[in-house]
Amino acid sequence: MSLRTDLTRLFIGEDRQLQRLLAYWAATCAFYAVCMVLMLLQIQNGTADRAAATALIWFGSTSVVACYLLIRASKALRVPPARLAVLQAFVALGCNVAAYAISGPIRGASLMVLLVVLVFCTFSLRPRQTLALCASTICALGITIAWMVIHDPLRYPASIEVIHFGLAASSLLAVALLTGEMSKLRSGLKRQKEELLVAVATIRTLATVDELTSLANRRHMNEVLGAEERRERGGGEPVCIALLDIDFFKSVNDRYGHAGGDAVLRTFAATAREALRGGDVLARWGGEEFLLLLPNTALAEATPVLDRMAERVRAMRIGELDRELTVTFSAGLAERHGDEPFADTISRADRALYIAKASGRNQVIPIETPAA
């Protein structure tokens, strides 16, 4: 099993874009294989020149292997996929023009293969590149046919070759234009998908982040708490909840205006968040009220966290307003008991906050026992 995985990784790598290119390559390979078998049949029938047909088969097989190696090493060689696709299509179209030159009476049918190669370009080339490729093919075919008509008019009568060329050139042009339109549609869809992804990311941010403070918003915090409630707490790890409220915030607004109050909220959020660990979640719960979730933290460990936060908040300066302004907050702290709903823990933290406010503010009150 692991040998199979190793071999698969060796042949097709792990990069999704590379695997997509190799899938196209595999499809082309299958098509080449059919063309080669048909060429061998022509050799057997004596309708194609043996030496030229064998040389073409060798050239085709070597190109297929070389294309695989180039695609596989494209990341390391830093060759863009579109350039590889142009090269691949160029070789394929060249082989087909050569196949036309050496095929016997069925050479007219072999021109269909040119169209298949152009259709493949829809997936990797830009419309302009496909048109340029089509123009080069028409030129190469024209020159080849003219050369054959001049050098071997018996096998390649001008009256028939002109029709071959006319049909091939017009079909190639039509297919190139159609594949160009299809690539435009594909690019449009790709762009729309990218725009949609950006829009979804923006909606997700709007739905989860508080615009003013960049903290989690109330809706997101409720989701976090819901997920925490559903989580199996095998070891029964402790969890604490704290409700924080900035003291005398109304007077900040009255003195510095609403914009000044907003600046205080932003600085408070940034300062408070800096005092926390990675797993702690601080959310804006309401106007100047914040809810803090401290996972894996018992009440005795949570108190110093909040004291440290209070110290930092007292020391913070809102330079754009008033360097003398000192902001403080009051907090109520509660530990979750067993699997009780967080609403109960929050309600205890709220009561503790009320006590903190009522008994002078600028303090953290931990509440030890659950309400009866």
Ligand SMILES: Nc1nc2c(ncn2[C@@H]2O[C@H](COP(=O)(O)OP(=O)(O)OP(=O)(O)O)[C@@H](O)[C@H]2O)c(=O)[nH]1
């Ligand atoms: N600038 C600003 N003010 C807000 C925002 N949300 C709520 N407020 C204000 O916050 C103030 C809260 O005032 P109160 O609830 O009286 O509380 P307080 O003045 O902080 O007093 P205590 O909480 O008792 O210390 C109100 O004036 C609200 O208008 C906001 O997003 N920006």
